[in-house]
Amino acid sequence: MHLMVPIRFVVPKDDELWPRATWGYQLGKQAAWLRKQRRGGGVIPSFALADLEDMDFAWGNNQYRWDHFIFPALRRFFELHGHTNVPAIFHVPKGDVDWPERLWGRRLGGTVSNMRKRHDYEKQVRANSEELAVMGFCYDSTFYDRNWREKVLPALKAYHEAYRHCRVWSSFVVPGEPQWSVTARGLKLGVVVSDMRSKGIYADQATRDKLELQELGFIWDxxxxxxxxxxxxxxxxxxxxxxxxxxxxxxxxxxxxxxxxxxxxxxxxxxxxxxxxxxxxxxxxxxxxxxxxxxxxxxxxxxxxxxxxxxxxxxxxxxx
DNA sequence: CGCATGCACACAACTGGCAT
DNA sequence: ATGCCAGTTGTGTGCATGCG
Known part of the structure; x- marks a missing residue:
């Protein structure tokens, strides 16, 4: 299923799945040696190198994980759901034919939330930033912050554009008409505004974008x-x-x-x-x-x- | 060995959405 | 305006790998 051979791995004895001649061979050490040679610019026999490339040997743990599990899983998630807001508890369901078998059981949600909050796989994210952007992948901020930037604030601007003031009545919902932001469609902006006033939601964002809100004529009281x-x-x-x-x-x-x-x-x-x-x-x-x-x-x-x-x-x- | 990274899990605290 | 719910975030623990 994969070629991330751990250092301590030894070919099991008495297992007919493995060629008899290899029983007891310290494959993990050999794999580690190969990885080290590759990193340090050491010499690997060319015939071996070609074979290893053919079988897609795992030269680096992280890159391999990313290439073979995480990125494909993100792509598939996007194909299935049209977005990449993977819930934190999401894992690829075992036995689900919508998913390739090698991804079954992967806890994609946990990985993704670590990517967001701890910047795991930062190199890979940078390298694939264009495709990730197309999939709308959110990794540089929290969902709340993104909601604010992509839904609430644009909706407030559009509201101001349409009504020339920012006193959003409480039952107001962002309509589906073209002049309104597509991502904000259906957002209960009236409730959001009243929650901002009474409960202090989006407090950090509102402080940050204070001037902008002021220009829109946002009413706090x-x-x-x-x-x-x-x-x-x-x-x-x-x-x-x-x-x-x-x-x-x-x-x-x-x-x-x-x-x-x-x-x-x-x-x-x-x-x-x-x-x-x-x-x-x-x-x-x-x-x-x-x-x-x-x-x-x-x-x-x-x-x-x-x-x-x-x-x-x-x-x-x-x-x- | 010390340090960094990745994964899994658990628990508490908090947040925004929503119904009332 | 209030409270509930589902989901996110923060924190902490344990474990494994990889590197110098």
Missing amino acids: RSDWEWKERILPSMETFSDAFGHCRVPINFAVPSDASWSKQAHGLKLGRVMADIRSKKTYFDQIVRSTDHLASLGFEWKIPPSKWEQIVEPLLVRYEHL
Whole structure:
């Protein structure tokens, strides 16, 4: 099945599979000698050399493994699955006719994950980089990182291209139309974005590509954005127009040039009612009380928030 | 022998996808 | 927003080979 003869190998005695004359012969030592001659530029009789080349003798352990097992297995995996994201626990199933018999039982997943995380077979990977690239083999980074580079970020860019903003609604899925990245097709981008905000997924990648996200207008804090870009500007315009800030509950921002464009259609009356009854936008309001007062906005810290937030802070401060 | 590399395995911790 | 699931990653151990 292979010609990686270990040094200690000795031809078994009393085994008719081997020619009687060779019984007990220290074949491993001979193989090691041959390997050494080849490495060190030593002399191997030409007739022997030709025979050895014919039978594809294993001159180097790693290269041989790569040529005869790993690379062919990767190729076959690609043929069968159309990708080379070999799961870590994958091994070639024994007795599976889809696979050549010599590969049965090989733990390709383990080998591949070692290639990725420990850079095993680095020389061979370099030498075969073109074909590996065609098969989409991922070895220079983690799956997560590649997902980010090849799916999430391109999808965010395409989203920005299409909608001119980056406030992805939560049920948004990357469609199959041509202007969207093919690899990202079907990606639940809305969920990804909300998970990025609430759970901090892709945190490393987002930090690394911070500037790019900024240019796309990625919003980390939705309510903060809502407050700064829509609610506050609307309150300012309302205050200018009516001289006070007592917004009627049914009031909606008109689609009119005098109002901030992003706020068009905002049910400002409803928002103001929620601010009073549900205590929404508490953080934002606390940070700009003076400005709000100048607009004629009357608001007192709700007793529940006082107990939950302000009072504990004061107590803490007292003990400093 | 010491050192480097490759393989197999195991366990814990973590991650992103997804349903709720 | 939360929790579960499947899969990945990190770490550690043991073993073998190859080399100087």
